[in-house]
Amino acid sequence: MxxxxxxxxxxxxxxxxxxxxxxxxxxxxxxxxxxxxxxxxxxxxxxxxxxxxxxSSYGFDLTDEGFYFLWLAEPAAYSIHIPVSxxxxxxxxxxxxxxxxxxxxxxxxxxxxxxxxxxxxxxxxxxxxxxxxxxxxxxxxxxxxxxxxxxxxxxxxxxxxxxxxxxxxxxxxxxxxxxxxxxxxxxxxxxxxxxxxxxxxxxxxxxxxxxxxxxxxxxxxxxxxxxxxxxxxxxxxxxxxxxxxxxxxxxxxxxxxxxxxxxxxxxxxxxxxxxxxxxxxxxxxxxxxxxxxxxxxxxxxxxxxxxxxxxxxxxxxxxxxxxxxxxxxxxxxxxxxxxxxxxxxxxxxxxxxxxxxxxxxxxxxxxxxxxxxxxxxxxxxxxxxxxxxxxxxxxxxxxxxxxxxxxxxxxxxxxxxxxxxxxxxxxxxxxxxxxxxxxxxxxxxxxxxxxAPYRQESFFSDNYVDWNLRDQGNVLVSNGFRDYLAEVRSVVEQAGFAAGNPMIDLTGRSPGLLYDLKARSPGQPWFVGSYSGSDALAIATLNGESCATLANAWLLVEPGGPRSLDESEVTQSFGANLVSDYVLAGSFKTAAGAGGYAERYSQRILKPSRVAQEAIEACERARPSVHQEAP
Structure with a gap:
């Protein structure tokens, strides 16, 4: 009072x-x-x-958001959930x-x-x-x-x-x-x-x-x-x-x-x-x-x-x-x-x-x-x-x-x-x-x-154009991202990549590329890089995939990239040699800001070159305790 x-x-x-x-x-x-x-x-x-x-019509993050979209598109395709969700x-x-x-x-x-x-x-x-x-x-x-x-x-x-x-x-x-x-x-x-x-x-x-x-x-x-x-x-x-x-x-x-x-x-x-x-x-x-x-x-x-x-x-x-x-x-x-x-x-x-x-x-x-x-x-x-x-x-x-x-x-x-x-x-x-x-x-x-959006350029910039993401609807991306995504599409189309084909992303930071290409990521949507167990996780996860799938899988690599996995170690786990068992389908530079890195890194797409049966047998020899048939 x-x-x-x-x-x-x-x-x-x-x-x-x-x-x-x-x-x-x-x-x-x-x-x-x-x-x-x-x-x-x-x-x-x-x-x-x-x-x-x-x-919400702006941007496309190639890391986390690419991971989300792969999960949304094919949740039943994965048996390992990192994180558990x-x-x-x-x-x-x-x-x-x-x-x-x-x-x-x-x-x-x-x-x-x-x-x-x-x-x-x-x-x-x-x-x-x-x-x-x-x-x-x-x-x-x-x-x-x-x-x-x-x-x-x-x-x-x-x-x-x-x-x-x-x-x-x-x-x-x-x-x-x-x-x-x-x-x-x-x-x-x-x-x-x-x-x-x-x-x-x-x-x-x-x-x-x-x-x-x-x-x-x-x-x-x-x-x-x-x-x-x-x-x-x-x-x-x-x-x-x-x-x-x-x-x-x-x-x-x-x-x-x-x-x-x-x-x-x-x-x-x-x-x-x-x-x-x-x-x-x-x-x-x-x-x-x-x-x-x-x-x-x-x-x-x-x-x-x-x-x-x-x-x-x-x-x-x-x-x-x-x-x-x-x-x-x-x-x-x-x-x-x-x-x-x-x-x-x-x-x-x-x-x-x-x-x-x-x-x-x-x-x-x-x-x-x-x-x-x-x-x-x-x-x-x-x-x-x-x-x-x-x-x-x-x-x-x-x-x-x-x-x-x-x-x-x-x-x-x-x-x-x-x-x-x-x-x-x-x-x-x-x-x-x-x-x-x-x-x-x-x-x-x-x-x-x-x-300052997550791992992208400012949306307040005039430097944004339409991109038909996965041919399922337009999003606005920067010119640099548009050129990057267009070049990747051009490379895979000329190399004969078809929608639904398996592709293993070993860059550690590009699941969004696989989503845009309609590729299937074997094992899990994102082999995330830069952690102490990134290589071990990729190997263990791929060990659960059929050898037939891995024999036909293309590779996306980024030698010397900031989050790259050990390409040789991962491919050896399913009986493949990075040098002799793949041919270069094409190479390109990442967009500035892709994955949160301003520097532009060189990436490559590798196409499997072996006869499928030969690759399957090599995979089975590399992991004798696992014998899986194609789904």
């Missing part, structure tokens, strides 16, 4: 300085702004979504439905990600704002704005193509939607929540088993701590996830044992690679590694959250100031997204962690007496707080940086921590202002991702 009285006294003092009628003028202006702000917020959300969709089987029907059109597939991925996030935002905010009109434009604008913070997933590397990462995020969104419903809703709605938990958990397992292994006990702990100890419903949800997984196992391998062996073999191969994703290396605590700029931005966001929370309490005219700030920032964000030469502000999505940090600090300073009313929501708030790390668990990258792709969960956690305050308010316009300010943080992340 003391704080409120002081605020009222200061507000009266300021109004006395501004003169007679200032209250009426200020209230009139604030009312106009409050009515227009939801519309401005919707426009800002639409601009961020449109920006992501438009630039089954995302290709989930997205393959969509890939076929869209005819393999890369741009359409990317845009569906963007819309699905945004859609499930919007659903979660609506479910959460209906609980946190029980007195608001959930059918109003203001509510729609606020929840859509919150959902646009999920677009920072694409801002991390600008790999918009569906992958195990996107499926993990989408599955987690669905799981948390179900969790929020199960905790706070009643009757038939709660049943829907349990179904969402089961389906979401199943998707997360298929996408990334390591994340599923953490998510399952975390969700269970949240339910127990929230007092939702409906063991029948919990068992039903778990049974649904298990049933869907078993059905997939039978569909993929014909038996549960076969699927189990596939998982075990993939884990063994992952250990052989030595990429840092081994079991004994994924349990770790990483540093945030904040730059001075990021530290400053995080402090500003914390202050913004505290000021916004005080504005919700109608403290010292802050509600008007905060609303007006959001009102004027919205067109600035839109203009920034439309600006072709917009500067990159140089910070990472990890700064979104300051949203729950600011909310917790506000509760500690101003609302600590309301902790009792917050207690039922604390388990959900804490689970959302650690969700980005659950998402990142198992990767060989920094957990903070990788987890920032799921930075939406930090935003949601901050909002849940503010539950006592939000439940006392019905003014959605103030939350729209807060959302616009958060969009002012997220929009620069999208812009700098497009200015």
């Amino acid at each position: 003391a704080n409120i009285n002081v605020a009222v006294e200061w507000e009266s003092f300021v109004l006395s300085i501004l003169g007679t009628g200032s209250r009426q003028r200020l209230d009139c202006f604030s009312n106009v702004v409050a009515r227009l702000l939801p519309v401005f917020s919707l426009v800002t959300s639409g601009a961020m979504l449109a920006f992501t969709i438009v630039y 089954f995302f290709g089987f989930v997205y393959h029907p969509i890939y076929n439905f869209l005819g393999g059109d890369a741009v359409a597939l990317r845009r569906v991925n963007v819309l699905v990600t945004f859609g499930v996030t919007w659903l979660l935002s609506v479910v959460l905010m209906r609980q946190l704002l029980p007195h608001s009109n959930t059918k109003s434009i203001s509510f729609a604008a606020m929840t859509a704005g919150i959902a646009t913070t999920s677009l920072t997933y694409f801002a991390l590397w600008w790999l918009v193509t569906p992958s195990y990462n996107s499926l993990t995020l989408q599955g987690m969104m669905l799981t948390f939607t179900g969790l929020a419903i199960a905790i706070n809703y009643y009757s038939w709605q709660r049943l829907l929540g349990w179904v969402c938990i089961g389906v979401g958990g199943w998707l997360v397992f298929l996408a990334k088993p390591s994340t599923a292994a953490l998510l399952a006990p975390a969700v269970l702990a949240c339910l127990m701590a929230s007092g939702r100890r409906n063991y029948l419903a919990i068992c039903g949800s778990a049974s649904l996830a298990a049933s869907l997984t078993l059905a997939c196992a039978i569909a993929i391998d014909g038996s549960i044992r076969g699927f189990f062996n596939r998982v075990l073999n993939s884990i063994g191969m992952l250990d052989l690679l030595g990429s840092g994703q081994e079991f004994n290396k994924i349990f770790r605590i990483d540093n945030m590694n904040l730059s001075s700029r990021e530290q400053m931005i995080m402090i500003l966001i914390i202050l913004m959250i505290i000021v916004g929370a005080l504005a919700l309490r109608r403290w010292f005219m802050l509600s008007q100031v905060f609303t007006v700030s959001g009102f004027f920032l919205a067109p600035i964000v839109v203009a920034y997204l439309l600006w072709p030469n917009a500067p990159a502000l140089g910070f990472r999505g990890v700064v979104l962690f300051s949203v729950p940090a600011g909310a917790i600090l506000f509760i500690a300073l101003f609302e600590w007496r309301e902790l009792k009313s917050l207690r039922p929501m604390i388990p959900l708030a804490l689970l959302l707080l650690v969700a980005p790390h659950i998402y990142a668990f198992g990767t060989n990258g920094n957990y903070w940086s990788h987890g920032s792709a799921a930075g939406f969960f930090w935003v949601a956690s901050g909002l849940v921590f503010l539950t006592p305050l939000l439940r006392q308010s019905s003014d959605v316009s103030l939350l729209c202002a807060l959302v616009v300010l958060l969009q002012g943080v997220c929009a620069p992340l999208l812009v700098q991702a497009v200015k």
Whole structure:
């Protein structure tokens, strides 16, 4: 009460300085702004979504993205999964439905990600704002704005193509939607929540088993701590996830044992690679590694959250100031997204962690007496707080940086921590202002991702032309990439290479070339280079292929390349000699920036020259313990 009285006294003092009628003028202006702000917020959300969709037609990364596309095109062609994931089987029907059109597939991925996030935002905010009109434009604008913070997933590397990462995020969104419903809703709605938990958990397992292994006990702990100890419903949800997984196992391998062996073999191969994703290396605590700029931005966001929370309490005219700030920032964000030469502000999505940090600090300073009313929501708030790390668990990258792709969960956690305050308010316009300010943080992340996309040139360049990727739809690539891809196609066509022929990529960084050529990569989609076990993994994987396939396989090599495998060692493993058993089909230079390297390297395509039967017999002699027939 003391704080409120002081605020009222200061507000009266300021109004006395501004003169007679200032209250009426200020209230009139604030009312106009409050009515227009939801519309401005919707426009800002639409601009961020449109920006992501438009630039999803740009670029083609030859490494990770090429790997994703090979998995999507033929998931059943591979028995080894590095990393351990089954995302290709989930997205393959969509890939076929869209005819393999890369741009359409990317845009569906963007819309699905945004859609499930919007659903979660609506479910959460209906609980946190029980007195608001959930059918109003203001509510729609606020929840859509919150959902646009999920677009920072694409801002991390600008790999918009569906992958195990996107499926993990989408599955987690669905799981948390179900969790929020199960905790706070009643009757038939709660049943829907349990179904969402089961389906979401199943998707997360298929996408990334390591994340599923953490998510399952975390969700269970949240339910127990929230007092939702409906063991029948919990068992039903778990049974649904298990049933869907078993059905997939039978569909993929014909038996549960076969699927189990596939998982075990993939884990063994992952250990052989030595990429840092081994079991004994994924349990770790990483540093945030904040730059001075990021530290400053995080402090500003914390202050913004505290000021916004005080504005919700109608403290010292802050509600008007905060609303007006959001009102004027919205067109600035839109203009920034439309600006072709917009500067990159140089910070990472990890700064979104300051949203729950600011909310917790506000509760500690101003609302600590309301902790009792917050207690039922604390388990959900804490689970959302650690969700980005659950998402990142198992990767060989920094957990903070990788987890920032799921930075939406930090935003949601901050909002849940503010539950006592939000439940006392019905003014959605103030939350729209807060959302616009958060969009002012997220929009620069999208812009700098497009200015410096993963292992490619800036998309803001005029140096982009159409390329008919795999003859299944155009993507925009740089002139250098277009010339590179066109030269490779010309070489293989003149050499007599046919779609569906096997080709072994020993460059360690060019699965995208194989995808564009419609080649089949024996063993696995990408023989990734530069790791201590890259050669050993390639040999072990190819040992599982039939000798008939390897006898007819072409080679893509890059002597002296930055990630090249040992061509001689790998080919000797199936009885081939790199010099005497292949002829040069053609050579070419990589595009500048291909695979993340500015230097242009020489690559060659080698065509098998031996009689097929002779090559098969040599392969069988090289590995006498393995006798396989052509599939």
